Amino acid sequence: MTLAIVDYVILALYFAFVLGIGFLVRRHVSTSEDFLTAGRSVPVWITSLAFIAANLGAQEVIGMCASGAKYGVMTAHFYWIGAVPAMLFVGVFMMPFYYGSRARSVPEYLKLRFDEKTRGLNAITFAIMTLFSSGASMYALAKLFKLVLGWDFNASILLSAAIVLAYTFLGGLTSAIYNEVLQFFLIVMGFAPLAFLAAAKAGGWEGIKAKLPEAYTHTWTHVGTAAQNPMGVEAFGLIMGLGFVLSFGYWCTDFLVVQRAMAANSMSAARRTPLVAAFPKMVMPFIVILPGIAALALMNMNIGYTLPSKDGGLDYDLALTTLMAKFYPTGILGVGLTALMASFMSGMAGNVTAFNTVFTYDIYQGYIRKNASDAHYLMVGRWTTVVGVVLSIGAAYAATLFNNIMDFLQLVFSFVNAPLFATFMLGMFWKRATGNGAFVGLLSGTLAAAATHGLTVAEHKGGWLGTTVNTFPSSMAQNFWIAIVAWTTCFVVTIAVSYMGQSKPVEQLKGLVYGLTPVPHEDVIWYKRPGVLAVIVIVCLAILNVWFW
Amino acid sequence: MDDLRIPIGLFFTILGVILIAVGLTSSARAEFTDVNVNLYSGVCMLVFGGVMLWLSRRSTT
Numbered sequence: 141m142t143l144a145i146v147d148y149v150i151l152a153l154y155f156a157f158v159l160g161i162g163f164l165v166r167r168h169v170s171t172s173e174d175f176l177t178a179g180r181s182v183p184v185w186i187t188s189l190a191f192i193a194a195n196l197g198a199q200e201v202i203g204m205c206a207s208g209a210k211y212g213v214m215t216a217h218f219y220w221i222g223a224v225p226a227m228l229f230v231g232v233f234m235m236p237f238y239y240g241s242r243a244r245s246v247p248e249y250l251k252l253r254f255d256e257k258t259r260g261l262n263a264i265t266f267a268i269m270t271l272f273s274s275g276a277s278m279y280a281l282a283k284l285f286k287l288v289l290g291w292d293f294n295a296s297i298l299l300s301a302a303i304v305l306a307y308t309f310l311g312g313l314t315s316a317i318y319n320e321v322l323q324f325f326l327i328v329m330g331f332a333p334l335a336f337l338a339a340a341k342a343g344g345w346e347g348i349k350a351k352l353p354e355a356y357t358h359t360w361t362h363v364g365t366a367a368q369n370p371m372g373v374e375a376f377g378l379i380m381g382l383g384f385v386l387s388f389g390y391w392c393t394d395f396l397v398v399q400r401a402m403a404a405n406s407m408s409a410a411r412r413t414p415l416v417a418a419f420p421k422m423v424m425p426f427i428v429i430l431p432g433i434a435a436l437a438l439m440n441m442n443i444g445y446t447l448p449s450k451d452g453g454l455d456y457d458l459a460l461t462t463l464m465a466k467f468y469p470t471g472i473l474g475v476g477l478t479a480l481m482a483s484f485m486s487g488m489a490g491n492v493t494a495f496n497t498v499f500t501y502d503i504y505q506g507y508i509r510k511n512a513s514d515a516h517y518l519m520v521g522r523w524t525t526v527v528g529v530v531l532s533i534g535a536a537y538a539a540t541l542f543n544n545i546m547d548f549l550q551l552v553f554s555f556v557n558a559p560l561f562a563t564f565m566l567g568m569f570w571k572r573a574t575g576n577g578a579f580v581g582l583l584s585g586t587l588a589a590a591a592t593h594g595l596t597v598a599e600h601k602g603g604w605l606g607t608t609v610n611t612f613p614s615s616m617a618q619n620f621w622i623a624i625v626a627w628t629t630c631f632v633v634t635i636a637v638s639y640m641g642q643s644k645p646v647e648q649l650k651g652l653v654y655g656l657t658p659v660p661h662e663d664v665i666w667y668k669r670p671g672v673l674a675v676i677v678i679v680c681l682a683i684l685n686v687w688f689w
Numbered sequence: 690m691d692d693l694r695i696p697i698g699l700f701f702t703i704l705g706v707i708l709i710a711v712g713l714t715s716s717a718r719a720e721f722t723d724v725n726v727n728l729y730s731g732v733c734m735l736v737f738g739g740v741m742l743w744l745s746r747r748s749t750t
Contacts (some may be wrong), residue, residue, distance in 0.1 A: 146711055150704065157700045164691050186693060318693050323696060329737070332728050337722050445721070469719045471711035471727040475704065 141290050141465045146413040147474025154326070154478045155303055158319050158485070162307030165315040165543035176497040177244050178403035186321050187409065188193040188416035192424070193320035193401040197487020198325060198480060199277045203276035203430055204282070206456035208432020209447065211370045212356025215432070215585075216425040220359070221383035224418050224681055226391035228674045230401070231414040233574070236334065236394055236660050237568050239402055239410040243652050246395040246500040253567045253652045255575030256506075262584060263502035265556050266395060267495055271513050271528060272553075274491035275535020281484045282536070288461045289477075297536055300481065304488050305529040309522060313403060319402075323482035330479025331427050334460075337467045338434035342441070348580040351437040359688045372614025381620020389561040408668070415673040422680060435459045488532070495528045496521055513548055551593070557625045558586020559630030566634050571646065571653045577638030585630030592625045593618070616686050692748075697742030705735025 182190075243249040245575040247266065251259035282296040342348045348357065355362040355369045362369040363378055369429050391397060391414070401413035427498040438445040446467060447454040463478045500521045509516075539546045563582055577627050594605030598612035606674075612618040649656050661671045708731025719726070 146707065150707065153700070153703060153707075157696060161693075161696055164696070187716070322697050322700060323691060325701070325737070328732070329701070329734055333726055337726065339725070341721055383699045414733050425691040443721075465719075467726070468714070469726060472710050472730050475708070518716075 141461070141473075143289065143474060143477070144470040146471055147477065151469075151478050151481065154482065156521045157322065158303060158307050161309035161318050161322065161563070162315045163612045164405060165311030165318060167313055168314065169518075172173040172500065172514050172521055173244070174314070174492075175518055176500055176519050177399075178313040178317060180403060181405050182317055182410040183402045184404055184416060186317060186410050187400050187404045187413045189324045189420070190317040190320040190403075191397055191413050192421050193324040193327070193486045194316075194396055194400055194490030195487075196424075196483055197490070198276050198281050198284075198322070198484035200487070201327065201331070201480065201483045202457055202460055204425075204428040205432040207436075208429035209435045209454075209459045209488045210432075210456045212352065212370050212431070212433055212436070213425075214356075214363075214369060214686075215429045215560040216359055216688065217306070217378060217382060219421060219425050219429075219495050220681060220684060221379065222387045223391060223421055224677065225383065226387040227414040227421065228677055229388060230392040230398070231411050232670045232674050233654075234405070234564070234568060235315075235401060235411040237652055237654075238398060238655060240406050240657060240660065242401075244501050245497050246393060246398055247498055249652070250563075250567070251352075251502075251506075253649070254573075258563075258575055258578045258582070259502060259506070261579065263323070263498050263506070264561075265553075268566075269553050270346035270396065270491040270495040270498075271531045272535050272546070272549050273530075274488045274495075274532040276539060277484060277487055278532060278536040279539040279546070281480075284461065286466075287460075292418070293540075297533060300484060300488075301529050301533055302365075302592045304485050305525065308489055308492050308496075308529075309525045312521065313399070313493045316493045317400060317403060319489065320486045323486040325532065327479045327486075328427060328480045331431070331460075331480070333472060334467055334476065335427050335464055336428045336440065338431045341467075342434045342437040343429075347434060348437045351440045352433070353586075354623055356433065357434065357688075361689060366617055367615040368571075369617055372612075373620060377617050377620040377624070381623045385561060386620070387559065387566075389557055389623070389627075393497060393560045393564050394464075395556075396490050397495065399494055408662055408664055411660070411670045412668060415670055415677065418677045419680070422677070422684060424564070431463055432459045435463055443503050446617075447576055461640040465498060466493045470626035492525060492528050492532070496524045497522050540550070554619065554622070555586045555589035555593070555626070558589045558626035563631060564631035566631065566638075567653070567655045571649055571656060572638055572643045573634060574638045574641045576641050577634040577636075578638045581630040581634030585626040587624035591620050592622045596621070641667065655668050692696075692745045694741045694745035698745060700737045701734045701738030701741065705731045705733070705738055707731070708734060 174181055177537060212326065240250055241249055241252055242536035243252055247259045250262050254466065278297055278301060282293045285291040285296045286293045307319060360652050363375045364471060366372045368372045370596035382481055386586055402408050404413050436480060440597040446464060447456065448458055449455060464473060468476050475688065500517055505517060561584055562585065563578045593602045595609045596612060596618055597603040598615045601615055646656060651657050708727045712725050712728030712731055
């Protein structure tokens with residue numbers, strides 16, 4: 141694939157605009173809260189688009205297209221049951237506690253609700269995870285650009301990191317959020333023509349259906365047993381593992397996304413953020429997954445399109461870029477690649493700004509220097525941005541040196557994340573839950589996750605504890621079940637340990653726990669009320685699921 | 690706060706103009722399609738950019 145001058149002009153234009161937005165926003169940053177929490181002043185249409193854009197990193201875009209080619213339309217489960225219900229839950233039920241508690245971060249909420257050690261555990265693991273995931277996506281992007289465009293690996297890493305650093309250093313969270321909105325529109329406009337052209341070439345949805353096995357074009361028909369569908373998962377694991385534990389654990393507790401909603405300019409806007417975001421989120425599969433499914437159909441048409449092979453199978457990660465090469469002439473090709481760059485930057489800036497806030501408020505202010513002036517924390521926040529980006533670059537190079545390090549870390553992080561939602565659910569809805577209960581529950585949930593991985597095998601992975609209790613039909617099924625075990629363990633242990641100790645006095649839990657917090661009065665027109673929005677989303681979601689049943 | 694619709698509107702207006710210009714002057718087509726992708730995408734982006742700018746003007750006046 142070769143680019144012409146006009147493609148580079150488009151890329152340069154995009155760089156100019158993201159930096160320009162950074163400069164524009166800079167004038168409004170005068171306190172640490174302006175920089176790290178956007179001063180709680182952002183309108184809802186902006187926070188809700190940033191809410192999904194921060195999650196829509198390059199790995200997500202490339203990965204979803206790849207999964208579309210590998211698993212077919214079942215990939216949409218990652219959006220329809222793996223994201224939207226949890227987004228409704230966080231908006232309707234959880235945001236009153238996050239936003240109303242005046243906590244500046246998710247770990248800080250844990251400190252207010254439970255205790256210092258629970259916050260410390262969450263803050264430190266979260267900070268390390270964000271750095272590694274931004275490093276991992278930088279590595280993936282640079283490798284892809286090298287492979288498809290022949291760009292220098294080092295140059296791709298340094299240039300993209302420098303631009304993200306520049307605009308987050310200038311304008312902090314506001315700058316990251318504003319740019320995420322621009323990036324969101326660019327991702328949609330850069331990939332939507334590809335989805336349209338590829339699907340049209342394959343004969344539309346009916347044409348695609350005719351060219352693929354049944355199981356690739358239905359979401360629910362073939363989930364009765366794992367053997368029936370390409371993903372190798374069964375309905376219970378899918379719904380409980382993906383739809384409940386993993387999805388609620390991510391969308392309801394991950395500070396990367398919750399931070400966007402907490403930047404909204406009112407409680408009502410904060411609650412509406414994930415609800416409004418659910419609408420574009422529901423239709424994203426048509427833009428990021430459909431091209432992958434179409435690619436599979438095109439391969440079956442024998443018209444000269446095929447995915448490159450890798451390790452004896454197909455290299456699905458190249459579905460997106462090989463389609464671009466076949467469908468995009470110079471001009472729109474520049475837009476498509478700029479959109480890929482934009483998705484990378486929105487993901488990385490999301491990680492960097494979340495890392496910033498957690499490090500400055502939860503680690504630096506919490507444990508290193510407690511009572512400094514606000515100007516001092518603003519300065520720390522700014523320089524943490526630089527340190528965060530430098531450490532992510534380090535992580536990206538670590539990934540090039542040690543092939544398996546990222547896989548290993550992702551596995552460890554999945555053990556840490558799996559039990560989280562049990563802690564938050566008990567913390568928010570059960571006033572008897574104690575700090576010791578939460579802490580011990582989290583640790584035992586993580587251990588249970590690791591043990592499950594060690595005792596089960598899927599696709600030759602796991603089973604390192606010697607004995608194999610169960611063999612899963614796919615690693616995806618294994619992941620879902622690890623999550624279920626971790627969540628259940630954390631839930632049970634937290635309750636048991638909580639009953640052994642004294643819970644916090646009721647006065648200290650006001651605004652933090654359901655039943656002790658006044659339900660926010662929604663003084664807005666009916667169609668802006670969270671309950672109404674949630675019902676509309678559920679109806680649309682049901683229609684989509686029935687359509688692709 | 691600044692109105693984000695202005696930079697977004699400007700960006701897509703410029704992008705739209707560039708793509709329309711490429712679509713009208715170049716006869717290059719991608720291997721799998723005879724559609725003038727640049728022209729049609731450019732028109733969509735120009736319209737989107739214009740709507741963003743119009744919305745922002747309307748709310749300030």
